[in-house]
Each structure stands twice: as C-alpha cells, then as structure tokens.
Amino acid sequence: MSREYDVVVVGARVAGSTLAALLGDLGVRVLLVERVRFPRSTISTHFFRGAGLVAVLDRLGLLDEVLALGPPRITREWDFGFGSPGPDEGPPQRAGDIGFGLSVRRAPLDELLLERARRCATVEVAQPATVRALVRDGDRVCGVKLAEGGREVDIRCRLVAGADGRHSTVAREVAPAMERSVEPLRTLYYRYVAEWRGPNGEPPDAAEFSLNGDEMAYVFPSDGGVTCIGLSASAAAFAGFRTAPDAELARRLEAHPGLMTRIGASVAVGRTEGGPPEANWVRAPAGRGWALVGDAGWHQDPWTGEGMDNAGLCAAHAADAIAGWLAGATSEDEAMARYGSQRRELVDASFDECTSIGRDLSQLAPGPAAGDRAAVLVTGMSATGKSTVLDELAGRGHRVVDTDHGGWIDTAGDEPLWREDRMAALLTEPRPIPLFVGGCVANQGRFSDRFDAVVLLSAPQETILERLATRTTNEFGKRTDERARILADLREIEPLLRRRATAEIDTRLPLAEVVRRLEEIAGTPPM
Numbered sequence: 326m327s328r329e330y331d332v333v334v335v336g337a338r339v340a341g342s343t344l345a346a347l348l349g350d351l352g353v354r355v356l357l358v359e360r361v362r363f364p365r366s367t368i369s370t371h372f373f374r375g376a377g378l379v380a381v382l383d384r385l386g387l388l389d390e391v392l393a394l395g396p397p398r399i400t401r402e403w404d405f406g407f408g409s410p411g412p413d414e415g416p417p418q419r420a421g422d423i424g425f426g427l428s429v430r431r432a433p434l435d436e437l438l439l440e441r442a443r444r445c446a447t448v449e450v451a452q453p454a455t456v457r458a459l460v461r462d463g464d465r466v467c468g469v470k471l472a473e474g475g476r477e478v479d480i481r482c483r484l485v486a487g488a489d490g491r492h493s494t495v496a497r498e499v500a501p502a503m504e505r506s507v508e509p510l511r512t513l514y515y516r517y518v519a520e521w522r523g524p525n526g527e528p529p530d531a532a533e534f535s536l537n538g539d540e541m542a543y544v545f546p547s548d549g550g551v552t553c554i555g556l557s558a559s560a561a562a563f564a565g566f567r568t569a570p571d572a573e574l575a576r577r578l579e580a581h582p583g584l585m586t587r588i589g590a591s592v593a594v595g596r597t598e599g600g601p602p603e604a605n606w607v608r609a610p611a612g613r614g615w616a617l618v619g620d621a622g623w624h625q626d627p628w629t630g631e632g633m634d635n636a637g638l639c640a641a642h643a644a645d646a647i648a649g650w651l652a653g654a655t656s657e658d659e660a661m662a663r664y665g666s667q668r669r670e671l672v673d674a675s676f677d678e679c680t681s682i683g684r685d686l687s688q689l690a691p692g693p694a695a696g697d698r699a700a701v702l703v704t705g706m707s708a709t710g711k712s713t714v715l716d717e718l719a720g721r722g723h724r725v726v727d728t729d730h731g732g733w734i735d736t737a738g739d740e741p742l743w744r745e746d747r748m749a750a751l752l753t754e755p756r757p758i759p760l761f762v763g764g765c766v767a768n769q770g771r772f773s774d775r776f777d778a779v780v781l782l783s784a785p786q787e788t789i790l791e792r793l794a795t796r797t798t799n800e801f802g803k804r805t806d807e808r809a810r811i812l813a814d815l816r817e818i819e820p821l822l823r824r825r826a827t828a829e830i831d832t833r834l835p836l837a838e839v840v841r842r843l844e845e846i847a848g849t850p851p852m
C-alpha cells in the first residue's frame with residue numbers, strides 16, 4: 326500500500342464508496358477506509374428515489390447490477406390515512422428521469438458500491454481498518470492515523486473526506502461549526518416479511534405509507550424476495566421498542582388497518598430492528614484539508630427516508646468539486662464553497678420540513694386543523710438582520726427558504742432577480758407548516774399577492790452602519806462604495822418596501838421578540 330494519496334475517504338457505505346468511485350474514475354489516488362468487513366448490514370429501511378440514489382447508481386454504471394439483486398421497481402405509491410381510509414394511489418416520490426424508486430438491503434447494496442470503487446485502478450481499500458485521528462500541518466488537515474492489522478500508521482493526503490456516518494470520527498476531530506440543530510424527535514423500527522402482496526393482491530411494485538395520528542407505517546418491497554415493514558413513532562415510544570421490539574412493532578402496526586390483514590398473511594423473516602431517537606443537525610461541510618459527506622455532515626430523522634438519497638447526491642457533488650480542485654481547475658476554497666452551496670440546496674429542500682413535521686406527523690393529515698399554513702416574506706435592506714432571523718426560525722423548526730443561498734437568484738442580467746419559475750413552484754407546494762421566505766430583490770413585488778404577509782425588517786441608519794462594520798458573517802458593506810450604495814438603497818428602496826409591507830419589525834428588539842412577532846404573524850402557536 327502506498328502511504329500517500331490525494332484523498333483518504335473514511336467510511337465505505339453510500340457516501341464513501343460513491344465518492345471514492347467517482348474520484349477513482351477521474352484518476353484521483355484514493356484510499357478508502359472501512360472499519361468493518363462487508364457484507365454487513367446497517368440499520369436502515371433502505372428506500373431511495375429515482376432522482377436521488379437511483380440516479381447516482383446510474384451515474385456509477387451500477388444500476389443493472391443492483392437491479393440484478395431483484396428489488397422490484399417502485400413505480401407507484403399507496404397511501405392510507407391521509408384524509409381518506411385509502412388506498413389512494415399516487416406516483417412514486419421524486420422519480421426523476423429514471424422513473425422509479427428502489428429498496429435494497431444494505432448488506433448487498435453497500436458491498437456492490439464498495440466493489441465498484443475497488444474496480445478503479447487508483448482506488449485502494451483498507452478494510453477492516455479504522456481511522457483513529459487526523460494528522461495536521463498547522464491548521465490544515467493533511468492525513469489520518471490509520472489502525473490496521475494491529476499497527477497504527479500515518480497516511481498523508483491532500484484531503485480527508487469523512488463519510489463515516491453520524492458518529493463521525495472525522496467530524497469529532499475537526500469540530501465543525503453547527504449550522505442547524507434540532508433535538509431528537511422520533512424512533513423507527515422495522516422487520517422483513519416474505520410473500521407480501523399489494524392492496525389488490527398484486528405482486529409488490531409500490532411503496533406504501535400509512536398514517537395514524539403521529540405514527541407512520543411504511544412498506545418497501547425489497548431485493549431477495551423480502552419486504553421491509555417499518556414504523557416511525559414519537560421519541561417516547563422508544564422505551565417500549567427497546568424492551569420488546571417484536572411485540573411493540575406488532576402492537577403499533579395493528580393501528581394501521583390498511584396493512585394489517587396483509588401483514589398477517591405474509592411470512593415474518595428475521596428480527597425487528599431499529600434505532601433510538603437521534604439528534605438532527607447540519608455541520609459545516611468543509612474546511613482546510615477536510616470535507617464531510619453523507620450522515621457525517623448532515624443527519625436528520627429517518628422518518629422521511631432521505632438519508633441515502635442525500636448521502637449519494639452529496640458524494641456526487643463533493644466528487645465533482647474535489648476533482649476540479651485536484652485537477653487545478655479551481656482553488657480549494659472555490660471547490661469547497663461550490664460543494665457547500667450544492668449541499669445547502671439539498672439541506673434546504675429537506676431538513677426544516679423533516680424536523681418540523683417530525684415533531685408531530687399528524688400535521689400531514691388534511692383536515693380542519695391542517696390545510697395550508699401561511700407563507701410569509703421576510704424582507705429588508707442589508708444588515709437589517711434577515712439571515713439571523715431566518716436562522717432562528719429554521720432552528721425553531723419552521724420551513725425557511727433564504728433566497729440568498731441555494732440557487733434562487735438569477736444573476737444573468739444587471740440586477741439579481743428571483744428565479745420566478747422556482748418561486749412560483751415553491752408557493753404552490755402544500756404547506757402543512759408555515760413557510761418563511763427571506764430576500765430582497767427587484768422582482769419580489771410580482772409575488773406579493775401570493776404571500777399571506779410581507780414583513781419588513783428595519784433598523785435606523787446608525788444601527789445599520791454599526792452592524793456593517795462589526796459583522797463577520799458577510800463581507801458586503803465593508804468597503805466605502807458598498808456602504809454608500811446601502812445608504813442610498815435605504816433612502817430610495819426601503820420606502821417602496823414599506824409601502825408594500827403588511828407589517829414592519831424593528832430589529833433592535835431582542836431576537837426572540839422579533840421571531841415571536843413573526844410567528845404571531847404566521848399564525849403559529851408558540852413552540
């Protein structure tokens with residue numbers, strides 16, 4: 326084994342093997358390190374979507390090998406308990422160009438991914454081997470301390486990619502900033518059955534979702550002739566699952582009449598497994614000599630079953646960015662900023678909704694208490710505190726879209742403008758929880774009528790100048806010409822915003838009070 330690589334990838338499941346294989350395809354010298362021997366399962370109900378991991382498998386040229394394991398193509402969905410007793414038929418979730426989702430058990434899937442990476446001439450695999458710590462050169466990560474075969478060696482590289490899951494050693498070592506965090510919310514347990522049939526007696530070709538109050542049961546027809554039956558319940562249910570997992574799952578599934586008869590007619594395979602409630606968070610994605618990919622950098626409750634999609638998509642974005650940097654096409658900073666903004670787009674599409682609805686899944690049921698909640702535009706000039714307020718709202722579990730990030734702005738013309746197709750689509754999505762959209766662009770007026778409230782955040786000129794001088798999160802406004810522009814906008818643009826606003830909040834108030842007023846405007850009960 327050579328002791329110098331371009332990239333050391335720690336962890337060899339969805340995120341790690343995908344990243345290693347895509348880098349290997351481009352001739353990058355990779356050491357892929359995995360602590361456990363494969364094939365080995367990991368806790369997961371392993372459902373993923375056409376526009377997510379299925380598309381990544383396709384890019385890896387691995388889709389045929391995965392389909393050869395025998396998972397049925399998931400080409401539709403059955404829903405029970407979402408307003409009607411069901412079954413209601415729907416299209417597969419985010420099916421993308423490929424048009425179907427899949428459910429593949431982790432032992433065979435992860436082994437195929439690892440073998441795909443191993444086939445690359447420039448990828449070496451160390452397994453079983455454990456990264457114990459990182460090696461540093463000043464403030465830069467420049468390698469790992471690898472324990473393998475009873476010995477510990479230092480391996481040097483240009484970048485360490487932590488794809489080592491939610492209890493990541495790489496993340497522990499680099500102590501990244503926490504971008505979002507929400508306390509543990511739910512627990513999820515599952516088991517397999519054979520001889521599963523669809524609601525009309527047909528061979529399984531659909532994911533099934535059954536809602537009962539705050540609990541959701543899942544059916545994912547999988548490879549190997551088995552079907553995974555899962556159930557997500559509130560954190561309080563964990564005690565029962567931990568003591569008697571089989572009995573607890575069976576008992577709770579009884580409240581799902583659309584599934585129960587067919588569960589009774591199927592054949593149980595293996596034991597009930599699952600996991601405790603775990604914290605939800607998004608960590609900074611990269612720094613000097615390191616990057617976090619998959620669960621290592623971003624973990625959210627599995628009730629939405631998006632972790633594998635997100636891990637695969639993040640790995641693909643990270644591979645493109647890292648390869649560009651190593652080939653000399655971009656600087657490391659540019660590459661990592663690009664990876665960060667692509668990951669942020671994925672996070673924005675998923676994290677806040679997962680964690681806010683995850684507090685109580687009954688929000689998904691249409692009914693007198695549900696229906697669409699408010700959409701609130703939070704606008705204001707530079708340094709009036711929009712980002713701080715939006716971050717706080719996101720941390721409190723609201724759905725938040727900060728249009729300064731995540732590809733909402735079209736910069737093709739003289740003036741940055743919202744991408745109107747995306748904004749129109751966002752405002753027509755169902756809103757089981759309030760939506761706060763932040764931004765200040767010239768074409769926002771075209772959407773004023775589509776928001777339930779338009780809130781202007783404001784502060785006096787002297788407060789704005791002081792914030793511009795002292796803020797560390799945004800360089801805009803440090804230069805004299807930028808400050809002059811901001812003050813001119815304050816004179817000319819702010820009065821126009823004020824005219825269209827339905828409410829104004831002075832952000833010299835304590836942050837908690839600003840957020841409380843926004844929640845009140847959105848008609849949200851205090852959390």
Ligand SMILES: Cc1cc2nc3c(=O)[nH]c(=O)nc-3n(C[C@H](O)[C@H](O)[C@H](O)COP(=O)(O)OP(=O)(O)OC[C@H]3O[C@@H](n4cnc5c(N)ncnc54)[C@H](O)[C@@H]3O)c2cc1C
Pocket residue numbers: 335336337338339340341358359360361367368369370371372373454455456457488489490491493494513514599600618619620621627629630631632633634635636
């Ligand atoms: C109950 C449950 C159900 C779920 N259901 C779904 C679902 O239906 N659909 C879905 O998309 N997602 C689901 N998920 C989430 C999904 O399993 C994860 O998001 C996904 O596995 C993340 O992949 P990863 O490659 O980032 O990390 P992991 O799968 O956690 O892999 C990390 C790897 O790193 C290795 N490793 C760790 N530390 C070291 C070290 N120091 N040195 C070397 N190797 C190391 C580990 O051995 C492991 O193999 C579920 C999760 C749970 C808990």
